[in-house]
Amino acid sequence: MGSAVQTGWPASSGPVRYGRPRRQRGDLARTVARGIGQTLVTAGLVVLLFVVYQLWVTDLLTAQRQGELSDELAEQWGDPTVAAPGGTFLGGPIDVAIGDPFAVLHVPRLGEDWSRVVVEGTGTQELEEGPGHYVDTAMPGEQGNLSIAGHRVGRGSPFLDLDQMRPGDPIVVETAEGWFTYRVLGDPATGEFADPSGIPGQHIVSPAEVAVIAPTPNAAPGTPPTGAYLTLTTCHPKYSAQQRLIIHAELADAQSRADAPDGPAALRAD
Amino acid sequence: MAHVYTWIWRHLPGGTASRALQSLLLALIVGALLLFVVFPWVEPMLPFTDVTVDQ
Numbered sequence: 461m462g463s464a465v466q467t468g469w470p471a472s473s474g475p476v477r478y479g480r481p482r483r484q485r486g487d488l489a490r491t492v493a494r495g496i497g498q499t500l501v502t503a504g505l506v507v508l509l510f511v512v513y514q515l516w517v518t519d520l521l522t523a524q525r526q527g528e529l530s531d532e533l534a535e536q537w538g539d540p541t542v543a544a545p546g547g548t549f550l551g552g553p554i555d556v557a558i559g560d561p562f563a564v565l566h567v568p569r570l571g572e573d574w575s576r577v578v579v580e581g582t583g584t585q586e587l588e589e590g591p592g593h594y595v596d597t598a599m600p601g602e603q604g605n606l607s608i609a610g611h612r613v614g615r616g617s618p619f620l621d622l623d624q625m626r627p628g629d630p631i632v633v634e635t636a637e638g639w640f641t642y643r644v645l646g647d648p649a650t651g652e653f654a655d656p657s658g659i660p661g662q663h664i665v666s667p668a669e670v671a672v673i674a675p676t677p678n679a680a681p682g683t684p685p686t687g688a689y690l691t692l693t694t695c696h697p698k699y700s701a702q703q704r705l706i707i708h709a710e711l712a713d714a715q716s717r718a719d720a721p722d723g724p725a726a727l728r729a730d
Numbered sequence: 731m732a733h734v735y736t737w738i739w740r741h742l743p744g745g746t747a748s749r750a751l752q753s754l755l756l757a758l759i760v761g762a763l764l765l766f767v768v769f770p771w772v773e774p775m776l777p778f779t780d781v782t783v784d785q
Binding site: 491494495498506509510512513514517518582584587592594609610611612614615619665667668669670672673693694695700701704 | 769
């Protein structure tokens with residue numbers, strides 16, 4: 461360190477001590493090289509730290525927020541005097557304010573006891589808290605297309621393994637009043653995502669493909685809904701935003717809390 | 731940027747141990763600033779946080 465300091469420092473006007481060599485052209489080159497080196501090392505450390513942030517720190521922040529949202533929902537759902545958002549059983553027009561939690565998504569394929577609180581809205585802020593419900597798409601159980609976006613990587617990576625979903629896999633939406641079991645479209649026997657309804661269980665589209673969240677998925681705008689669907693969107697491939705991975709499912713079962721106090725069969729079977 | 735580490739080390743008071751401790755503290759402060767202020771601000775501008783279809 462000592463000698464490095466001496467060579468790197470501009471020559472002083474004072475007397476040269478203990479035979480220090482005169483500054484040469486090589487010293488300037490070394491100084492510049494060392495400056496570039498330090499800058500690059502610093503930049504590298506910052507980028508590494510960003511990876512740590514993206515992969516772990518955002519997970520911690522989101523996990524904490526999910527815990528708070530979960531408590532918030534439990535409180536609302538447990539208190540009969542509070543009008544629960546998520547509203548009437550089997551649909552109807554319901555207003556949930558942007559950013560408010562209103563349902564819990566359970567997907568056994570994504571992990572044992574995998575569940576996430578869904579918030580209203582798909583803005584950056586909402587998606588930092590958990591999967592977000594596209595405003596103006598159907599509510600749980602309703603005719604139309606209940607559409608939810610979630611992060612693939614970072615922010616708890618809720619939809620990291622969405623590409624693992626298979627035809628027939630249950631996606632359960634829990635609301636204040638009941639359980640809505642959707643099943644991924646396609647043929648569970650063959651594993652083909654092609655479905656007689658014409659709506660595939662999974663496909664990869666361009667980010668501009670808004671028809672995937674239309675009332676009937678992939679139908680022309682303005683077409684009335686032909687059923688109660690659920691659509692999940694996330695980015696594809698991982699770490700990229702070039703395309704979107706889309707999962708379509710159709711409502712298979714709806715039960716009130718009174719009918720299924722322990723949850724639907726789709727969650728108990730696993 | 732050039733010799734900023736050398737410069738900082740030289741301007742920290744105290745002996746080697748004290749300087750090392752202060753350097754560590756500085757590094758932690760910078761790290762926390764990056765993690766909790768700079769990165770959350772930069773993140774929305776990066777592409778891999780886009781998960782929605784455009785509405």
